[in-house]
Amino acid sequence: MAPAALKRLSNGPVPVLILLVLVLVTLHLMSSAVQNTEELSGLFVPLLFTATLGLLVLVILVGINLVQLVIRYRRQAAGSRLTLRMVAIFIVLSLVPVTVVYYYSQQFLMQGIDSWFDVQIDQAMEDALGLSRASLDLHKRERLKSTQRLIEELSGVSVAGLSLSLQDLRDKYEATELALLEPSGRPVAVSNIDPTVLVPDEPDSTILQQVRIGEDFVGLDPTSGEDSQLQVRVVVHDASRSILLQAIYPTSRNISHLTETVQNAYNRYKELAFLRKSLKQTFTLALALVLLFGLLSAIWAAFFSARRLVAPITDIAEGTRAVAKGDYDTQLPIPKTKDELGFLVSSFNAMMRRISQARDAAAESQRQVEAQRGYLETVLGSLSSGVMALDALGRVRTANQAALDILQVELSDYLERPLNDLAGAGPLLSQFIDSVRDAIGEQTTSWREELTLFTSDGRRVLLCRGTPLALPESKASGYVLVFDDITTLIQAQRNAAWGEVARRLAHEIKNPLTPIQLSAERLRHKYLNKMPPKDAEILDRATHTIVQQVEAMKTMVNAFSDYARPPKMNPEWLVLDDLVQEVLDLYRSAGHKSLFKSDLHSGTARIEADPVRMRQVIHNLLKNAQEAVSDLPKPRVEISTRLLESTDYRRLEFRVSDNGPGFDETTLSHLFEPYVTTKVKGTGLGMAIVKKIIEEHGGLVRAENRPEGGACITLRLPQKDSREAHSHNPTPTPARSKSL
Amino acid sequence: MSCLGKRWGAVLHMLVLLGFSLSVFSGEFLVTSLSTNLKDDSYLMNAKIDYRFTDEVLEALENGVPITLEVHVQIRRKGAWVWERDLLDFRSRHQIRYHALASVYQVVDMQSGDRQNFATQMSALSALGNITALPLISKADLEPDRKYILAVRSRLDIESLPLPLRPMAYITPAWNLDSEWSSWRLQP
Numbered sequence: 046m047a048p049a050a051l052k053r054l055s056n057g058p059v060p061v062l063i064l065l066v067l068v069l070v071t072l073h074l075m076s077s078a079v080q081n082t083e084e085l086s087g088l089f090v091p092l093l094f095t096a097t098l099g100l101l102v103l104v105i106l107v108g109i110n111l112v113q114l115v116i117r118y119r120r121q122a123a124g125s126r127l128t129l130r131m132v133a134i135f136i137v138l139s140l141v142p143v144t145v146v147y148y149y150s151q152q153f154l155m156q157g158i159d160s161w162f163d164v165q166i167d168q169a170m171e172d173a174l175g176l177s178r179a180s181l182d183l184h185k186r187e188r189l190k191s192t193q194r195l196i197e198e199l200s201g202v203s204v205a206g207l208s209l210s211l212q213d214l215r216d217k218y219e220a221t222e223l224a225l226l227e228p229s230g231r232p233v234a235v236s237n238i239d240p241t242v243l244v245p246d247e248p249d250s251t252i253l254q255q256v257r258i259g260e261d262f263v264g265l266d267p268t269s270g271e272d273s274q275l276q277v278r279v280v281v282h283d284a285s286r287s288i289l290l291q292a293i294y295p296t297s298r299n300i301s302h303l304t305e306t307v308q309n310a311y312n313r314y315k316e317l318a319f320l321r322k323s324l325k326q327t328f329t330l331a332l333a334l335v336l337l338f339g340l341l342s343a344i345w346a347a348f349f350s351a352r353r354l355v356a357p358i359t360d361i362a363e364g365t366r367a368v369a370k371g372d373y374d375t376q377l378p379i380p381k382t383k384d385e386l387g388f389l390v391s392s393f394n395a396m397m398r399r400i401s402q403a404r405d406a407a408a409e410s411q412r413q414v415e416a417q418r419g420y421l422e423t424v425l426g427s428l429s430s431g432v433m434a435l436d437a438l439g440r441v442r443t444a445n446q447a448a449l450d451i452l453q454v455e456l457s458d459y460l461e462r463p464l465n466d467l468a469g470a471g472p473l474l475s476q477f478i479d480s481v482r483d484a485i486g487e488q489t490t491s492w493r494e495e496l497t498l499f500t501s502d503g504r505r506v507l508l509c510r511g512t513p514l515a516l517p518e519s520k521a522s523g524y525v526l527v528f529d530d531i532t533t534l535i536q537a538q539r540n541a542a543w544g545e546v547a548r549r550l551a552h553e554i555k556n557p558l559t560p561i562q563l564s565a566e567r568l569r570h571k572y573l574n575k576m577p578p579k580d581a582e583i584l585d586r587a588t589h590t591i592v593q594q595v596e597a598m599k600t601m602v603n604a605f606s607d608y609a610r611p612p613k614m615n616p617e618w619l620v621l622d623d624l625v626q627e628v629l630d631l632y633r634s635a636g637h638k639s640l641f642k643s644d645l646h647s648g649t650a651r652i653e654a655d656p657v658r659m660r661q662v663i664h665n666l667l668k669n670a671q672e673a674v675s676d677l678p679k680p681r682v683e684i685s686t687r688l689l690e691s692t693d694y695r696r697l698e699f700r701v702s703d704n705g706p707g708f709d710e711t712t713l714s715h716l717f718e719p720y721v722t723t724k725v726k727g728t729g730l731g732m733a734i735v736k737k738i739i740e741e742h743g744g745l746v747r748a749e750n751r752p753e754g755g756a757c758i759t760l761r762l763p764q765k766d767s768r769e770a771h772s773h774n775p776t777p778t779p780a781r782s783k784s785l
Numbered sequence: 786m787s788c789l790g791k792r793w794g795a796v797l798h799m800l801v802l803l804g805f806s807l808s809v810f811s812g813e814f815l816v817t818s819l820s821t822n823l824k825d826d827s828y829l830m831n832a833k834i835d836y837r838f839t840d841e842v843l844e845a846l847e848n849g850v851p852i853t854l855e856v857h858v859q860i861r862r863k864g865a866w867v868w869e870r871d872l873l874d875f876r877s878r879h880q881i882r883y884h885a886l887a888s889v890y891q892v893v894d895m896q897s898g899d900r901q902n903f904a905t906q907m908s909a910l911s912a913l914g915n916i917t918a919l920p921l922i923s924k925a926d927l928e929p930d931r932k933y934i935l936a937v938r939s940r941l942d943i944e945s946l947p948l949p950l951r952p953m954a955y956i957t958p959a960w961n962l963d964s965e966w967s968s969w970r971l972q973p
Contacts, residue, residue, distance in 0.1 A: 089948055090955060177886055249912070251904045266889035266902050275887070307887040312849040315885065316947065319848035324949040 058349055061106060065342055068099035072335055096334050103341040110348040123366070124359030130352045135304045135347030147336040155330045162318055170314045176285060177307045181265060184296060185277055189263045190281040191218050192292045197292070199225075199283075211236035219294070221276065222246065228257050234290065248280055248291060256280045256289055266293070267305075275301045356387040361393055373401040434514065435524040439464045439485070442523065451507065451530045452477055453500075468479040473498055473505070477528075484511055485524050496528070504714050506532045536717075540737065547605035555602045558595050565591035604730050608719060614741065616653045619695050621686055621762070622646075624656065628663045629684065632671070640671065644685040647697050652762045658738045665731045666701045666758055673705035673723075673756065680704070688764065695764045696744075702757035707750040716748045813837045814939045814964035821921065821935060821969060828921040828971065830858070832851065834914040834939050834964065841959040844949070846906070851882040852858070853945035854913060856937065860922060860971065863932040872933065873922050878942065879913055926973055933971040939964045 075092045113130065117125040195214050199207070207225055215223045215236045216758060224245035225233040230253045235245040252262045261279040277294040296304075317324075360377040367375040376394050380387045422445075425432050431448030440463050449455065454471045464482070467474055476498045484492055496507040509528040569588035573581050622645040629643055652659075667682070674680035681704045689696045707718060708723070715721045717736040720729035732748075736760075739746045744762040751757050815835040823826050836854065838846070846852050859874035878895040889902040892910035903909035927933060940963030943954045954960035 090944070090951060094954060174885060179911070181886075249908045250901050251908045264889065264904065265889065267884055267887055267900075304886055308884065311885055316849040319845060319850060320947055321948045323947075323953050327949045327952050330952060 061349075064099055064102060065338075065345075066776045068096055068103070068338055071096040071099060072331075072338060075331055075334070093330075093334075096338075100334065100337050100341060103338075103345065107341055107344045107348070110345070114348070123362040124355040127358060128355045131351035131354065132344070135350065136344055139343030139347070143336055143339045143343070147332060151329060151332055154332070155325055158324055158328070159320060162321060166314070167318070170311050172310045173307050180300070181277075181296075181304065184300070185263045185265070185279075188277045188279050188292070188294045189261060191294075192263075192281050192290065193261070195220075195223070195292065196281055196283050196290045208234040208236060217357070218292070220292045222293040224291045226280075226290060226291060228253070228282075228287065244356075245291065246278075246293065247395075248278065252278075252280055253289070256282045259284070272415075274298070275304055283429065291728050347467075354386070356380070357390050363392065364393060364397065368397070368400070373397060373404050377648075398764075429529070431526075431528045434463060437487070437523055439524075441467070447751075448528070451528065473500055477507070481509060481511065481526060485526075488734045489513060495531075504531060504532065506535050533552075540598075540733075543733070544608060545718065547608050551602040551605040554598065555606075558599055558602070562592055562595040564748050565595070604734075608730050608734055608737070614655045615657070616655055616742075618651045619654050619656055619659065620649055621652055621699065622648065622650075624659060625663060625686060625699065627682060628660055628667065632667060634716055637671065640674070640680055640682055642683050643665070643679065644683065647686040647688045650688045650695075650764050651699055652697055652742070652744050652764055654762065655738075657669060659742075662735050662738050662760070663699075664734050664761075669731060669758075670701050670703040670705070670756075674703045677705065689761070696761045697764045699760040699762070700757060702755060704753075704755040707754060707756045708748065713748060713750070717746065793861075813839065813962045814941075816967035817968045819937055819967050820934070821971060822918075823924060824918075824952045828924065828926045830916065830919040830921050831936065832856075832916040832919075832937055832967075834916070836914050836939070837908045837962075838910075838927075839959040839962065842962065843959070844907075845946075846881065846883055848886055849883060849885065850947060850950065851880050853878055853880045853942040853946075854939060855942045856916070856939045858921070859936045861934055861936070862876070863934050863970070870924065877919070879947075880945070881909055881913060904907050905921065927971065927973045929973045931973075932972075934969050935969040937969075938966045 071092050090373050170378045195218055199210055199321040199563055210224045211234055212643055222237045224235040226601045232245050255262050258263045266276040266278045266279050268274050275296045279292045281290050358381050364377050377390050379390050425445035428447055431449050431451040433444040440461055452473045459467045491512045496509050498505045507528045508531045512525050514523040514525045521566045565588045683702050685700045689698055689700050719733045722729035736746050739760055747759045749757050801931045817835050820831045833926040856877040858875055859871050861871050880893045882891050884891050890906050892909050946954055
């Protein structure tokens with residue numbers, strides 16, 4: 046048999062059942078032994094020992110079960126309470142009838158045993174014995190008198206003579222044996238009915254002692270052997286001859302038989318009467334063992350049954366606990382019995398399988414939803430248009446990165462909050478909300494509107510589209526806003542328009558200027574010397590004015606031409622600080638040494654730019670600043686560079702600030718458009734050209750008024766380190782070497 | 786009585802004795818003298834045993850319950866190993882009972898069936914305890930240059946008691962009457 050099967054067998058009920066059967070058989074044998082079966086009476090004590098041992102093992106088994114149950118109950122293990130309750134019920138159900146049966150069985154037994162012994166029977170037995178004794182006493186007295194007469198008749202002096210006399214007298218008095226003894230008990234002469242018996246039946250020392258002191262003895266003497274008879278033993282003392290005579294007389298067979306019957310009955314009755322207490326104790330002990338066996342068997346059966354009944358329920362409780370913890374893969378062992386509990390466990394397992402399948406399906410759906418959501422977020426995140434979704438209550442449900450960038454706010458802080466609450470989130474968002482609030486509240490269909498927002502950087506134009514959104518979980522509709530920052534687009538369109546205007550204007554104006562200038566110079570050359578001094582002076586002034594104005598117009602037309610000219614870039618790698626320093630040196634050498642204060646900190650950081658155009662940008666900015674502070678008593682222009690680094694980008698910043706009057710509001714919003722200037726003689730193209738060149742280099746330009754007064758122009762250009770630059774452009778020409 | 790029953794009884798007897806190791810109830814029988822004499826190339830044993838019954842046993846005897854006494858005699862080589870067989874191992878059993886009608890105490894030799902009657906209990910017990918010239922072993926069965934030990938003890942045989950009395954007798958010290966082993970050196 047396999048070890049596993051052995052272990053299963055040893056853990057199962059089979060060993061205990063075998064033990065119970067053994068104890069039961071032992072008790073049955075004990076019962077037979079108590080009934081005094083000859084073969085079994087000798088085995089009573091070993092059987093008692095075996096039964097006690099078996100019951101002790103049962104007590105230990107029950108004790109172990111009880112301790113285990115208590116421990117499980119204290120730990121509040123699943124099923125322990127139900128087990129305890131069932132065990133208690135089983136014990137009560139078994140204890141009551143067993144106790145009742147024990148009590149009444151014992152009562153019946155005790156009363157039955159007591160009924161054997163009755164006062165009348167007791168007295169009758171005593172009387173029977175007394176009667177027998179009285180009858181025998183008469184016989185004994187007769188025999189004593191006969192013996193006393195016999196010793197008087199005894200004659201002879203020698204042993205032989207005494208022997209002959211004894212034989213005669215024995216025949217005469219019908220004695221079985223006559224013997225003459227010395228006082229010490231030593232036989233002198235003997236005469237027995239059996240001639241082969243030469244040694245007399247010696248009386249015991251007590252009889253001899255009694256007779257020696259002069260008191261004759263007469264007593265009954267049961268004989269041994271199968272033919273048991275009652276004899277009368279008489280011992281008398283002949284003091285004159287200092288001799289003892291012992292005479293043994295038979296009794297009649299009838300008397301012997303009757304007295305033996307009485308003796309045996311009396312003896313048996315006395316023995317039973319004496320054993321009554323022991324008999325009761327023995328029966329009580331046997332009954333107690335049976336009671337104990339029944340009780341222990343019931344308790345063990347209670348434990349076993351409770352365990353088997355509760356096991357599936359415990360499994361279900363554990364399974365339910367596992368489900369509560371989120372473990373849906375639990376499968377319970379199905380009981381072997383095909384009862385309701387088995388059906389319950391099967392149903393539980395089926396339920397768990399379905400829950401597990403539903404969980405997997407839900408997880409799959411969730412995963413798909415998450416994937417879809419991630420996909421949508423990626424799509425929304427990659428859109429350049431800002432997208433903001435509102436629910437029916439006007440709360441922000443979601444917004445993409447472009448929306449945050451356009452509105453310059455961290456909208457994640459305001460998700461799930463009503464749109465009206467976001468007014469304080471920033472000036473741009475506040476203007477945006479003010480602009481769309483009415484449309485959201487009133488429009489029930491899609492709408493489209495161009496919104497103009499004002500920031501410190503200038504005017505921002507947003508193209509916003511609103512669409513009511515039917516939400517699946519609500520009858521009320523939400524709203525989705527899609528908006529684009531079209532400021533740059535509008536600016537580009539405007540720049541393109543201005544470029545076209547400038548190009549046509551330059552073309553149309555430039556053509557007649559040269560003939561005008563040449564004609565004026567020709568008039569001056571031909572007639573100046575021929576005319577009187579006064580007229581000559583007028584002509585000189587007039588022609589000079591014409592030539593000068595034509596030059597001015599040429600300059601203006603060239604400026605227009607430059608503005609409208611399509612970009613023609615010759616990018617090189619430049620060190621910005623070197624380039625700025627180079628242009629500054631020109632100004633300083635021209636006598637404006639104290640005006641400019643430089644603070645260059647970008648080090649050897651490089652930009653990829655056209656050096657000629659970048660010089661033009663720096664020159665324009667420095668010139669504008671110089672002109673802005675020219676009328677001030679303490680003019681001051683500060684030039685600074687620095688490297689801006691973050692995880693996303695590296696940029697070089699160039700900043701020119703002055704302590705001049707700064708820009709008014711109108712100028713600031715249109716500063717980078719053509720024909721916007723604060724100077725009397727300016728063309729209004731300088732800042733427009735600066736913006737155009739910087740944007741051509743992928744940079745940004747910003748104008749603002751300083752809080753302490755004055756204007757500040759900031760340029761930011763993309764910066765790449767050398768290795769990155771080399772990897773993108775393998776053959777750049779170092780700007781430093783060229784510019785230096 | 787079967788041999789198996791005797792062994793179980795002995796085992797239980799031992800256990801009970803261990804459980805009730807009250808010496809006041811044990812050793813009520815006393816081997817007061819022990820000797821041997823050689824007669825006709827046979828060793829004969831003489832011994833005197835003082836049988837002191839407890840009140841419970843005396844009460845049972847007076848009520849007609851026969852009491853069986855056993856004298857256990859062993860002869861072993863001195864210094865013998867545990868597994869060596871005894872040269873002699875026998876048990877002499879006598880029963881004493883009270884004959885109410887004749888008012889005598891009968892002593893029955895369980896081996897031979899011989900019966901003796903005594904007028905008093907004392908004389909009966911005295912006769913029981915007086916062992917005279919009990920044949921033991923032939924001299925030829927003993928090696929001349931060896932020493933031997935004769936051991937004798939006596940006990941009340943509980944297993945011979947009536948069945949109802951037996952369970953309580955096993956667990957009652959008053960019924961567990963026996964003597965210590967007494968020994969006598971035999972040297973041929």
